[in-house]
Amino acid sequence: MLSIDRIEKTFFPGTVNERRALAGLSLRLDEGDFVTVIGSNGAGKSTLLNAVAGRLGVDSGSIEIDGRRVNRLREFQRARYIGRVFQDPMAGTAPNLTIEQNLSLAVRRGQSRGLGRSLTRKLRDRFREELGSLELGLENRLTAKVGLLSGGQRQALSLLMAGFTHPRILLLDEHTAALDPQRAALVTDLTERIVSQGGLTTLMVTHNMEQALQLGNRLIMMHEGRIVFEADAERKRKLTVAGLLAEFGKIKGAQLDDRALLT
Ligand SMILES: Nc1ncnc2c1ncn2[C@@H]1O[C@H](COP(=O)(O)OP(=O)(O)OP(=O)(O)O)[C@@H](O)[C@H]1O
Numbered sequence: 001m002l003s004i005d006r007i008e009k010t011f012f013p014g015t016v017n018e019r020r021a022l023a024g025l026s027l028r029l030d031e032g033d034f035v036t037v038i039g040s041n042g043a044g045k046s047t048l049l050n051a052v053a054g055r056l057g058v059d060s061g062s063i064e065i066d067g068r069r070v071n072r073l074r075e076f077q078r079a080r081y082i083g084r085v086f087q088d089p090m091a092g093t094a095p096n097l098t099i100e101q102n103l104s105l106a107v108r109r110g111q112s113r114g115l116g117r118s119l120t121r122k123l124r125d126r127f128r129e130e131l132g133s134l135e136l137g138l139e140n141r142l143t144a145k146v147g148l149l150s151g152g153q154r155q156a157l158s159l160l161m162a163g164f165t166h167p168r169i170l171l172l173d174e175h176t177a178a179l180d181p182q183r184a185a186l187v188t189d190l191t192e193r194i195v196s197q198g199g200l201t202t203l204m205v206t207h208n209m210e211q212a213l214q215l216g217n218r219l220i221m222m223h224e225g226r227i228v229f230e231a232d233a234e235r236k237r238k239l240t241v242a243g244l245l246a247e248f249g250k251i252k253g254a255q256l257d258d259r260a261l262l263t
Contacts, residue, residue, distance in 0.1 A: 045222055
C-alpha cells in the first residue's frame with residue numbers, strides 16, 4: 001500500500017542552517033492501517049507527510065504507493081491517491097463554494113467517470129444524511145458558503161469530503177490542533193468513524209497523546225528524522241500516556257510540546 005524506504009531530506013545542506021529533517025526513515029503501511037505519529041518539535045513529522053504528499057521531494061530513498069514509485073510525481077499528480085486534512089481549517093475546503101458544491105466536487109474526484117454535472121436529488125439526499133450524522137446542523141445549510149462555517153465545522157466537512165473521495169492514503173496533519181477541546185473531540189470521533197467506514201489507510205500526526213492512543217491501530221514516535229519507537233496493534237492497545245511519556249524520557253534531549261498532554 002504505502003512503502004517508504006530509507007528516505008532522507010536535508011534542508012539547506014552545506015550551510016550553517018543545515019537541518020536533517022528525515023534521516024533514512026522507513027515505514028510500511030498495509031491496506032487499512034491507521035498509524036498515529038507523535039514526536040518532539042522538529043522531529044520531522046510534517047516533513048514526512050509533505051514527502052508522501054509530494055509537496056517536498058526527498059534527497060534519496062523511495063516512496064511507493066500500491067507498488068508504484070511516486071518519487072517523481074508532483075503534488076497534484078499524487079492528489080488522486082492522497083487525501084489530506086491540514087491543521088488550518090481554511091485549507092481543505094473552497095470558501096466561496098457552497099457546502100453542496102464542495103461535497104459534489106469531492107464525490108466527483110472519487111469517481112473516475114459517469115457522474116453528471118448537476119446535483120441530483122439523490123445526491124442531495126445523501127449529503128443531507130451524511131451531514132446530519134455530524135450533528136452540527138449543517139444538513140439544512142446545503143447552499144450556505146463554506147467560508148461562513150466555523151473551524152470545527154470546516155474540519156468536519158473536510159473529513160467527510162476525504163471519505164467521499166476515498167483516497168488510497170489519508171494524511172491528517174494535526175487536524176484537530178486549532179480547535180477548542182469540545183470540537184476537537186467531535187472531529188476526533190468523526191475521524192474514527194470515517195476512517196473505519198472507508199477502511200482508509202491513514203497516517204495522522206498529532207501532538208495529543210490521548211488522541212494518538214485513541215485512534216489508529218499502530219503508533220510511531222519520531223525524533224531527529226527517525227522512528228525511535230513503534231507500537232503494533234497489540235502493543236498499542238496496552239499503551240498508556242504514562243507509558244508514552246516514559247518512552248519519550250528515554251530519548252536524550254527530546255523536548256515535548258506543551259500541547260502533548262492536552263486532551
Ligand atoms: N521548508 C523548510 N525549510 C527549512 N527547514 C525546514 C523546512 N521544513 C522543516 N524544516 C526543518 O526540518 C526539521 C523538521 O521539521 P518538521 O516541521 O518536519 O518537524 P515536526 O516534527 O513536524 O515539528 P513540529 O511538531 O514542531 O510541527 C526542523 O528542524 C525544521 O526546522
